[in-house]
Amino acid sequence: MRGKALIISVATGILGILYFIYAGMMLYNWIAGTFIQEAGSVNNVLGLFVPSDPGCAVALITIGMLLLGSLYYGLNNVKGVSCIFLGSLLGTAMLIIQFLVVLANMASIEVSFLSGEIVEYTVVEDVLRPEITLGIGSIMVLFFSALKIRQITGK
Amino acid sequence: MPSTNIKKQEQPTGYKKIRIALAGNPNVGKSVIFNELTGGRAWVGNWPGTTVEKKVGKAKIGKYEVEVLDLPGIYSLTAYSLDELVARNGIVEEKPDIVIDIANAANFERSLYLTISLLEMGTNIVVALNMIDLAEAQGYKIDAEKLSKLLGVSVIPTIAIKGYGLDKLKEAITKTPQIKRVPRKIVDYGDLVETEIQKIENLIKKDLELSAKYFPRWLAIKLLEKDKDVEEKIKSSPLADEILKQTQKSREILEKKLQKDMEEYIAEKRYETALEIAKKCLKTVKIRPTTLTDMIDFVTTHKVFGIPIMLTMLYIAFKFAFDVAAPLCDLINWFFGTFLYDLIVNSTLPPIVKSFLGDGIVAGVGSILVFLPNIVFLFLFLAFLEDVGYMARAAFVVDKIMHKLGLTGKSIIPMILGFGCNVPAIMATRAIEDENDRKVTALVNPLMSCSARLPVYLIFAGAFFAAYKGTVVLSMYVLGLILAIAMALLFRKTLFKGPSAGFVMELPPYMMPIIKNMLIKTWERSKRFLFKAGTIILIAAILIWILSITGPSGYIGIEALEDPYLLEKSWIGALGHFLEKAFSPMGWDWRAAAALFFGFVAKEVVVAAMAMLYGASGEETLPSILTGIFTPLTAYAYMAFVLIYVPCLATLASIRSELGMKYALFALIYEILLAYFVALGIVFIGHVLGVS
Amino acid sequence: MIPLAFAHEGTQVKVVKINAGKGLSRRLTELGIIPGAILKIVKAQGPGPVIIEVCNSKEASFLCNSCTLKCNTAYGWRIVLSFGMAMKVLVQELM
Numbered sequence: 037m038r039g040k041a042l043i044i045s046v047a048t049g050i051l052g053i054l055y056f057i058y059a060g061m062m063l064y065n066w067i068a069g070t071f072i073q074e075a076g077s078v079n080n081v082l083g084l085f086v087p088s089d090p091g092c093a094v095a096l097i098t099i100g101m102l103l104l105g106s107l108y109y110g111l112n113n114v115k116g117v118s119c120i121f122l123g124s125l126l127g128t129a130m131l132i133i134q135f136l137v138v139l140a141n142m143a144s145i146e147v148s149f150l151s152g153e154i155v156e157y158t159v160v161e162d163v164l165r166p167e168i169t170l171g172i173g174s175i176m177v178l179f180f181s182a183l184k185i186r187q188i189t190g191k
Numbered sequence: 192m193p194s195t196n197i198k199k200q201e202q203p204t205g206y207k208k209i210r211i212a213l214a215g216n217p218n219v220g221k222s223v224i225f226n227e228l229t230g231g232r233a234w235v236g237n238w239p240g241t242t243v244e245k246k247v248g249k250a251k252i253g254k255y256e257v258e259v260l261d262l263p264g265i266y267s268l269t270a271y272s273l274d275e276l277v278a279r280n281g282i283v284e285e286k287p288d289i290v291i292d293i294a295n296a297a298n299f300e301r302s303l304y305l306t307i308s309l310l311e312m313g314t315n316i317v318v319a320l321n322m323i324d325l326a327e328a329q330g331y332k333i334d335a336e337k338l339s340k341l342l343g344v345s346v347i348p349t350i351a352i353k354g355y356g357l358d359k360l361k362e363a364i365t366k367t368p369q370i371k372r373v374p375r376k377i378v379d380y381g382d383l384v385e386t387e388i389q390k391i392e393n394l395i396k397k398d399l400e401l402s403a404k405y406f407p408r409w410l411a412i413k414l415l416e417k418d419k420d421v422e423e424k425i426k427s428s429p430l431a432d433e434i435l436k437q438t439q440k441s442r443e444i445l446e447k448k449l450q451k452d453m454e455e456y457i458a459e460k461r462y463e464t465a466l467e468i469a470k471k472c473l474k475t476v477k478i479r480p481t482t483l484t485d486m487i488d489f490v491t492t493h494k495v496f497g498i499p500i501m502l503t504m505l506y507i508a509f510k511f512a513f514d515v516a517a518p519l520c521d522l523i524n525w526f527f528g529t530f531l532y533d534l535i536v537n538s539t540l541p542p543i544v545k546s547f548l549g550d551g552i553v554a555g556v557g558s559i560l561v562f563l564p565n566i567v568f569l570f571l572f573l574a575f576l577e578d579v580g581y582m583a584r585a586a587f588v589v590d591k592i593m594h595k596l597g598l599t600g601k602s603i604i605p606m607i608l609g610f611g612c613n614v615p616a617i618m619a620t621r622a623i624e625d626e627n628d629r630k631v632t633a634l635v636n637p638l639m640s641c642s643a644r645l646p647v648y649l650i651f652a653g654a655f656f657a658a659y660k661g662t663v664v665l666s667m668y669v670l671g672l673i674l675a676i677a678m679a680l681l682f683r684k685t686l687f688k689g690p691s692a693g694f695v696m697e698l699p700p701y702m703m704p705i706i707k708n709m710l711i712k713t714w715e716r717s718k719r720f721l722f723k724a725g726t727i728i729l730i731a732a733i734l735i736w737i738l739s740i741t742g743p744s745g746y747i748g749i750e751a752l753e754d755p756y757l758l759e760k761s762w763i764g765a766l767g768h769f770l771e772k773a774f775s776p777m778g779w780d781w782r783a784a785a786a787l788f789f790g791f792v793a794k795e796v797v798v799a800a801m802a803m804l805y806g807a808s809g810e811e812t813l814p815s816i817l818t819g820i821f822t823p824l825t826a827y828a829y830m831a832f833v834l835i836y837v838p839c840l841a842t843l844a845s846i847r848s849e850l851g852m853k854y855a856l857f858a859l860i861y862e863i864l865l866a867y868f869v870a871l872g873i874v875f876i877g878h879v880l881g882v883s
Numbered sequence: 884m885i886p887l888a889f890a891h892e893g894t895q896v897k898v899v900k901i902n903a904g905k906g907l908s909r910r911l912t913e914l915g916i917i918p919g920a921i922l923k924i925v926k927a928q929g930p931g932p933v934i935i936e937v938c939n940s941k942e943a944s945f946l947c948n949s950c951t952l953k954c955n956t957a958y959g960w961r962i963v964l965s966f967g968m969a970m971k972v973l974v975q976e977l978m
Contacts, residue, residue, distance in 0.1 A: 091506040098499035105496065118486040119496075126503055133507055136515045143518035150522075151529050189483055266913040304913055458912045488961075494928050587963045591931040594966070600932065695910055695968055698934065698961040 044180055045111055048120060051173045052103030055127070058086060058166035059096035066090045084169055085161050092130075096166065099127045099174070114188060121181040127174025134167040206256040211364060212282060214309065215293030216302055217264030218699045220321045222708055223351040224293060224360075225261050228252070231711045233261070235719075242849070243277045253365035260287060266301070267458075268308045270420035279420070282314055283405065289367055291360070292316045296326035296333050296348070297700070299473070303465035310342065310377045311461075313406030317363045318346040319356070325700060328482065332474040341468050343375065352705055376408070378464045380457065383448060387441035388412060394437055398428045414438040415445070416454045484700040488584065497588035504576065504585065505607050512569035512611060513642070519564035527557030547736065555732020558793045559725055559841065565642075566615050567717045569608065573619075574712045578704030582622075583696050596676045597683035599623060599694065602632040606675070609639030610668075613838060614720055617845040624694055627687040631679050633850055634858050637838035638675040640668045643794040647833045650798055654814035655823040663827070667834055674835065674865070720841075727844045731792045738762040758804065763788060773867075777832075777874050778825040790833065792840050797833060824877040828870040836866035885976070887935070888969035892927040896974035903971040914962055916972060925961055933969045936961050 065088030102123030109116035141162060148155050215221045225233070229248030238245045246261035262281055263274035270276050282290060292309055294302035309316050320335055339346040345363045349356030380388065391411035396402050401410070405424070413421040415438060425431050442453055449456060490496050535549040576582050582604070590600030598606075601623045608616035616636050623629040640648075645664070652663040740747055742761040750757055758764050759781070767785030774784050782804040789800035798813070805816045821829065837859055838846065847855035890896050898920045901908045915937040916922070926934035964972070 091502075091509065094499065095503040095506045098496070098503045101499060102490065102496060114486060115489060118489045122487060122490045122496075122500070126500070129507060133510050133515070137510065140515045140518050144521050147518055147521040147525060150525050185483060185486065188486070266910070269909055271909065301913065301915055455908060455912075458909055459917060462912055462915070462917055492926050492934065583963065587932055587934065590965065600965075694932075694963070694965045695914060696963040697914075698963060 041111060044177075045107055047173075048103050048111075048177055049107055051170065051177065052100045052107070052123075054170055054173075055096045055100035055103065055166070058084070058170070059093040059100060061086045062089060062093035062096070062166075066093065084164050084166050087165065092167065095126070095130060096170075099123050099130070099170075102126070103177070111184070117181055117184045117188060120177060121185060124174040124178035124181055127171050128178050130167040131171025131174065134162070134165060134171070138162045206251075207254060208256045208258070209288040210258045210260065210285065211289045211291055212260040212262050212285065212287040213291050213293060214262045214278060214282075214305070214316075215264065215321075216266055216295060216298070216305060218697055219264075219293050219295040219298075219302065220351040221261065221264060221293050222712075223705065224291070224319065224321070224349075224357075225259060226708055226711060227351065227354065227357055228257070228361075229259050231707065233715075235715055238277045238281065241273060241277060243273055245281075252361045255365060257364070260285060265305065267305055268312060269416075270418045276420060279312070282309075282312070288315065289364060290314045290316045291319055291364070293319045293321050293351075296320050296323045299326070299333060300462075300465050300469045303469055304462055306342065307377050307461055307465055307468075310344070310375075311406075311412065312409050315367070316344050317360070317367055318342065318344055319351075319360055320346055320348045321351050323348045324350045324353075334472045334474055338468070338472045341471060342377075352702070378461050380412075380460050384415075384445055384456070384460075387445055388415065391415070391434065391437050391441060394430060394434045395425075398430045401425070401428050401430075411438075412457065415442055416457050417442075482700065484580075487701055488698070491581065491584040492587060497584075501585045501588055501603075504581065508569065508572045508576075508607075509611060511572050512565050516564035516568040520561050523557070523561050523563065527553050527560065531557075546740070547733075551733050551736035552729065555729050555736075555792070556725065558732070558796065559721075559728045562612060562614075563717070563721065566612060566720055567713060569611060569615060570713045570716045571709065573604070574709040574716075575704055577712075578702070578709055580699050580701045583698050586696065587698075597679040598632055599625060599628040601694070602628065605632050605636055606639060609636045609641060611642055613637050613639065613641050613842040614845045615716070617842060617849055618716065618720070620849060627683070630850055630854060631682045631687050633846055634682065634854065634861075635675040635678045637842055637858065637862060638671045638678065638835060640671040640834055641794070641839075641842075643839065644833055646798045647790075647794065648830055650801075650813060651817070651821075651826045651830050654817045655821070655826045663830075667830055670831060671834055674869070678861075678865075720845075727840050728792060731840050735763070735789065735792060738766075758785075777828050777870055778822070779829060780820060783820070783829065787832070787836065790839075791837055794833065794839050824874060828873040828877075831873055832866045832870040834866075835862055835869055837862050884973050886970045887922070887924075887933060887964065887972040887974050888927075888930065888966055890924045890927060890933075890974060890976065892924050895921060895923050895977045897921050897977055898972060899975050900973040901971060902973065903968070907968065907971065911968075911972065916962075921977070922974065931966055933964050933966070934961050935964065 065086060068088075100123075102119045106116045106119035106123065109119060111117065111120065138159065141157060142159070145155055145157050213221050213225055225246070225248060228250040230250075231248075233246045233248040236245050237243060243263055248259045248261070250257040250259055260281065262278040265272070265275045265278050268275055268279045270279075290309060292302075292306050294306060296302075306316070306318060318338070320333060320338070323333065326333060333348070335346045335348045345367060347356055347360045347363050349360060351357070379385065388408065388411045391414060392407045395407040395410050401407075401424075410421055410425070414425065414434070422435070425434055428434065445456075446453055491500055531553050532549050535545050535553065538545065540548070573582075576585075585603065586600035588600070589603045593600050593602050602620075604622070605616040605619040608619055613636050616639070617633050620629050620633045620636070623632060644667075648664045648667050649660070652660040656663045739758060739761050743765055744760060747757055747761050759767075763785050764781065766788055767781035770784035770787075771779070771781040782801070786797050786800040786804055790797035801817075802813050805813065805820070817826070837843070843855050843859060846858050884899050887896065887898075898916060898918050900918060901911055901916070903911065911917070916935075920937060923936040924933065925936055
């Protein structure tokens with residue numbers, strides 16, 4: 037049991053840090069794109085495309101904070117489990133939303149066909165994004181935290 | 192008081208008609224029960240003379256055709272809060288045969304307070320004891336039978352969300368109708384007070400009309416409580432002077448002897464009774480476990496995590512409302528802009544009719560409907576957050592900051608919504624209790640740069656500040672935000688003075704929202720936007736169309752819509768020239784001024800209007816034309832003007848429906864003035880700094 | 884005796900006096916915040932709104948898991964009071 041808890045803690049920690057890293061890059065992209073004209077943008081890191089969406093960055097930072105915060109409080113603790121539960125929940129939510137956005141974009145393409153426009157759309161760019169890939173990690177963490185919650189609340 | 196059995200006449204269809212009303216605290220599941228009974232079909236309007244929502248539905252229960260009236264969520268029946276007054280008078284005027292008092296088992300004593308207040312008023316009630324599952328999770332049970340005996344009315348345990356107990360509730364409704372109960376004394380106020388109550392009551396009983404309409408004991412108690420509304424009602428009685436004099440005397444005697452304000456005393460005694468009854472009915476008690484709500488709340492109201500979580504929720508809301516709804520918007524855009532438009536153009540109708548339908552109606556209606564998916568999706572997500580229970584936590588988390596800005600925690604939602612569209616944002620201000628806070632929040636909301644203004648910013652920024660496009664657009668948003676805060680503080684210190692009444696808010700446990708209720712709520716709100724905004728915009732679009740093809744010299748012809756030279760001769764052109772003088776220090780010509788007029792209907796129309804006025808063949812060529820007319824400085828001032836000047840028509844309509852015509856006009860005027868001076872200021876500062 | 888606004892997070896207090904106008908104190912009464920009521924301070928972070936839980940002022944004592952205080956409560960329903968309101972409720976700290 038001890039070993040398992042350790043693995044999960046480490047996994048959570050790594051996940052949290054990854055969220056932070058991608059958020060940081062997103063912010064950089066945004067700042068660079070908006071304020072400074074010449075600075076390049078970091079578009080592709082570790083195979084994931086990084087948009088320059090500041091709102092998304094805020095969301096990812098929040099998730100990262102919560103995941104790392106859970107380690108701070110400890111995973112055997114009500115506070116720690118609360119953090120990890122909410123962090124992974126938000127991570128999963130981001131994944132779902134991004135998934136819906138992909139579907140919406142595909143639908144938009146269909147609509148533009150109606151007006152006779154031919155638009156190019158690379159699905160890959162929208163799918164290989166931190167929200168989705170890290171989100172998958174979040175789902176797994178979510179399961180774990182749900183189990184822990186069951187222990188605590190007895191439901 | 193004699194009990195009367197009032198038998199209703201049987202309708203030929205064999206169905207008897209009765210009327211019931213639903214009362215209860217906020218957050219107890221009233222809407223759920225309403226939807227369960229009526230299937231969600233309701234007529235929504237306002238209680239006459241107020242902005243309080245009135246919801247009525249129909250149901251078939253047993254052999255009865257039932258009209259279900261949803262009263263506002265209230266904690267008691269005082270005359271202080273508009274909601275309570277409306278509910279109280281609603282019960283007296285609408286005379287429902289039964290009032291279903293929905294009590295919250297998980298917050299028992301508080302619910303009982305309302306129950307007792309209702310019984311004191313002599314209302315014929317059936318108590319639905321809802322959320323008993325939640326109570327059990329907290330560790331206790333309520334003996335419904337005992338409660339029933341103590342109160343003298345039927346008590347039905349229910350779990351509305353799961354449908355449990357609803358059959359028994361319906362049964363109780365059919366078994367209880369139309370018999371006017373003999374109201375009994377529920378609260379014993381102590382010998383001293385009871386004696387005085389009796390004195391007043393005896394006087395009231397002498398007025399037969401009054402005694403028939405209201406329960407005399409209730410009137411007497413309310414008079415002692417200095418209830419303004421009851422005092423008004425008494426004044427119409429021939430015995431008014433006597434009654435009021437006796438009340439005054441009694442009150443003086445009691446306040447001297449008890450050394451306490453009567454209102455406080457009576458409210459306390461009522462609450463004590465609630466506590467006593469509650470004690471007698473509460474059964475087992477066990478250790479209260481940590482609930483999921485506790486755990487989630489630890490994080491959502493956390494000093495550090497609280498605000499980031501709120502921002503994340505907002506981000507998700509926006510992403511959902513705009514990116515996910517986008518294809519639907521595109522579809523609507525295509526349908527109106529291309530499909531219908533082409534259909535009309537290619538038809539064999541006379542040209543003027545074609546123009547009227549195409550450029551007037553289709554364009555006008557289309558410009559509003561294009562927003563509909565965004566608004567529906569946004570409302571849906573917000574309904575979700577509300578029903579889950581998160582909204583209250585969000586308001587708590589930002590309250591401190593908002594306070595420094597002259598607003599309140601609950602203002603955060605309208606403010607953020609305003610970045611998407613001001614119309615639902617203004618409607619969202621309904622949730623703010625304090626009148627002043629609500630008015631200020633709604634009035635500064637149009638300064639939040641809604642998505643319709645973006646096209647204007649992009650065109651200008653692209654034409655004049657190409658390299659710094661992003662920054663310039665961002666600066667518009669920031670400018671809007673700063674102005675909103677500044678105006679909020681200004682308003683709060685001058686026109687809407689007064690300390691914020693503060694708020695008291697319940698934090699209900701988190702619950703899985705019921706999809707059906709979410710959808711119903713969303714539909715009701717979207718419907719309102721559609722009709723309010725839709726009708727006004729349609730009228731305005733037609734009006735502008737007329738003003739474009741006619742002029743001081745008479746009818747010009749629909750070619751004016753395509754030909755800027757002809758357009759100059761129309762009323763729009765005349766208006767533009769008229770305004771040109773006012774705008775000369777900013778260096779804007781009559782066309783720019785005329786375009787602003789179009790923007791009054793919907794701000795994104797400014798770009799299309801400019802294209803038309805400047806004879807640009809399309810929006811792509813517009814930037815190059817613009818550089819010949821504006822300078823970077825005047826262009827920036829123009830963008831600022833578009834940001835600030837008049838809320839779009841739909842927003843004005845919302846302000847009017849939420850706050851009244853007076854405030855809508857005020858918003859109109861203050862924003863035009865503000866816009867003018869800010870634009871002027873920008874140009875002035877620019878010249879001073881040597882920027883041409 | 885201190886205003887509720889200054890009570891410490893995680894403590895239990897007893898309401899002594901309410902310094903509000905008619906409308907406000909009535910509202911508070913309806914929510915169970917009356918002289919003699921026992922409140923648990925769930926969240927209090929400096930000057931700002933306060934989250935409290937109203938404990939049943941009568942019998943039935945048992946422990947909450949989320950704090951080690953003996954709390955006579957049967958509710959999970961919490962209430963947020965704005966800073967202004969919390970200033971008007973005077974309480975006495977209990978051990």
